[in-house]
Amino acid sequence: METKTAITALAALAQDSRLAIFRALVQAGPAGLAAGRISELTGIAPSSLSFHLKELSHAGLADSRQDGRFVIYSARFETMNGLLDYLTDNCCGGNPCTPAAKCAVKPATRKPVSRKEPA
Amino acid sequence: METKTAITALAALAQDSRLAIFRALVQAGPAGLAAGRISELTGIAPSSLSFHLKELSHAGLADSRQDGRFVIYSARFETMNGLLDYLTDNCCGGNPCTPAAKCAVKPATRKPVSRKEPA
DNA sequence: TAAATAATTCAACTATCATTGAAATATGGA
DNA sequence: TCCATATTTCAATGATAGTTGAATTATTTA
Numbered sequence: 001m002e003t004k005t006a007i008t009a010l011a012a013l014a015q016d017s018r019l020a021i022f023r024a025l026v027q028a029g030p031a032g033l034a035a036g037r038i039s040e041l042t043g044i045a046p047s048s049l050s051f052h053l054k055e056l057s058h059a060g061l062a063d064s065r066q067d068g069r070f071v072i073y074s075a076r077f078e079t080m081n082g083l084l085d086y087l088t089d090n091c092c093g094g095n096p097c098t099p100a101a102k103c104a105v106k107p108a109t110r111k112p113v114s115r116k117e118p119a
Numbered sequence: 120m121e122t123k124t125a126i127t128a129l130a131a132l133a134q135d136s137r138l139a140i141f142r143a144l145v146q147a148g149p150a151g152l153a154a155g156r157i158s159e160l161t162g163i164a165p166s167s168l169s170f171h172l173k174e175l176s177h178a179g180l181a182d183s184r185q186d187g188r189f190v191i192y193s194a195r196f197e198t199m200n201g202l203l204d205y206l207t208d209n210c211c212g213g214n215p216c217t218p219a220a221k222c223a224v225k226p227a228t229r230k231p232v233s234r235k236e237p238a
Numbered sequence: 239t240a241a242a243t244a245a246t247t248c249a250a251c252t253a254t255c256a257t258t259g260a261a262a263t264a265t266g267g268a
Numbered sequence: 269t270c271c272a273t274a275t276t277t278c279a280a281t282g283a284t285a286g287t288t289g290a291a292t293t294a295t296t297t298a
Contacts, residue, residue, distance in 0.1 A: 007133055013210070014129035017286085019122065026212040035245060048287055050246050069244050069295040080210055084203065091132070091199055093145040136256085154275060167257055169276050188265040188274050240298085247292070255284070262277070268270085 001082040003090075005060070009083045012059035017044050018052045022061060025075035032074030034067070120201040122209075124179070128202045131178035136163050137171045141180060144194040151193030153186070 001009075013019050020042045025033060033041070039049050053073055056062040060079040065072050120128075132138050139161045144152060152160070158168050172192055175181040179198040184191050 003138065007135060007138060010129050010133035010138075013206075014126055014133045015286085016126060019126060019129075023209055026210050029212060036243090039245095045288075046245065047247080047289075051286075054246090066295090071245060075212075077211070080206070084206060084211075087132075087199070087203060090142055091145050091194075092196070092203075093148060093194075134256085155273090158275095164258075165275065166259075166277080170256075173276090185265090190275065241296100242298095243294100243296075245292100245294080248290085249288105251286105251288085253284100253286080256282090258279100258281085260278085262275105264273100264275080266271105266273080268272095 001086040003086075006083055006086040006090075008059045009061060009079060012056050012061055015052070017042065017048070018056055020044075021049070021052055022056060022075060025062060025073060026077075026080075028074065030074055032063075032065075032072040034070040034072055036070070038073065120205040122205075125202055125205040125209075127178045128180060128198060131175050131180055134171070136161065136167070137175055139163075140168070140171055141175060141194060144181060144192060145199075147193065149193055151182075151184075151191040153189040153191055155189070157192065 013022060021038055021044070024038055024041050035046070035049060035053065038044070038053075039046055042049070044052065053062060053064070056073075057064060061076055062073050063076050064074075132141060140157055140163070143157055143160050154165070154168060154172065157163070157172075158165055161168070163171065172181060172183070175192075176183060180195055181192050182195050183193075
């Protein structure tokens with residue numbers, strides 16, 4: 001992941017409402033959540049929610065699909081994975097910043113773990 | 120790490136200048152870098168740099184110590200570690216978003232991720 | 239087709255953020 | 269002490285970000 005992309009993702013998550021939304025999406029898994037349901041869960045007003053969902057989508061952290069008159073949003077795990085890798089690679093300088101460092105894997109040069117589906 | 124703290128850390132990193140500064144500090148390791156050296160490395164003007172360094176310190180991502188007439192800044196790795204743990208715990212739904220998941224070592228700081236909301 | 243529901247867009251407003259240059263505060267050395 | 273260096277503070281400015289409510293678009297159902 002490039003620095004620019006990482007910053008976009010970080011900025012997307014660095015906000016109360018959006019982090020709450022994203023956490024809800026993560027909990028929901030690949031099935032995702034309708035926008036209205038997210039509004040219920042988080043208490044964010046629809047128009048504000050729409051703004052934040054666009055922000056998350058733009059950052060590549062959420063996907064959306066139309067389902068009848070609902071729009072279902074879901075977390076994009078690859079991007080989150082990419083972000084964690086970026087932070088581990090570039091912001092930990094080979095130091096034990098992550099539990100992974102406790103394992104005998106080399107800390108600084110980690111390749112992305114491709115993982116789309118939650119258990 | 121609490122959500123509020125995580126957001127502060129995310130916000131601190133979600134900015135070109137600050138991410139560049141933090142990466143430089145990480146590369147420098149515990150020895151750290153004088154403010155002026157950071158200014159040289161990143162091209163950020165002193166007063167602007169000072170603003171961003173305060174921001175990073177406030178977020179717990181940097182420490183500072185006086186050395187003669189220099190002020191040496193260094194990365195605070197524990198906070199970065201805590202942030203990565205937070206993101207892994209709360210934003211990956213118990214899924215292996217990070218290489219750490221590959222090792223079956225130590226759950227360490229991880230709490231079980233409870234799944235409350237059905238799809 | 240008309241009404242109801244789901245979501246997004248828009249404009250207006252306020253608040254916060256980032257940068258700049260000048261001034262202030264150390265600290266070390268001549 | 270005086271001067272140069274290192275860094276921070278401050279005020280002013282322009283740029284972004286987040287919220288709100290009304291209007292709009294799209295889809296389903298009657």
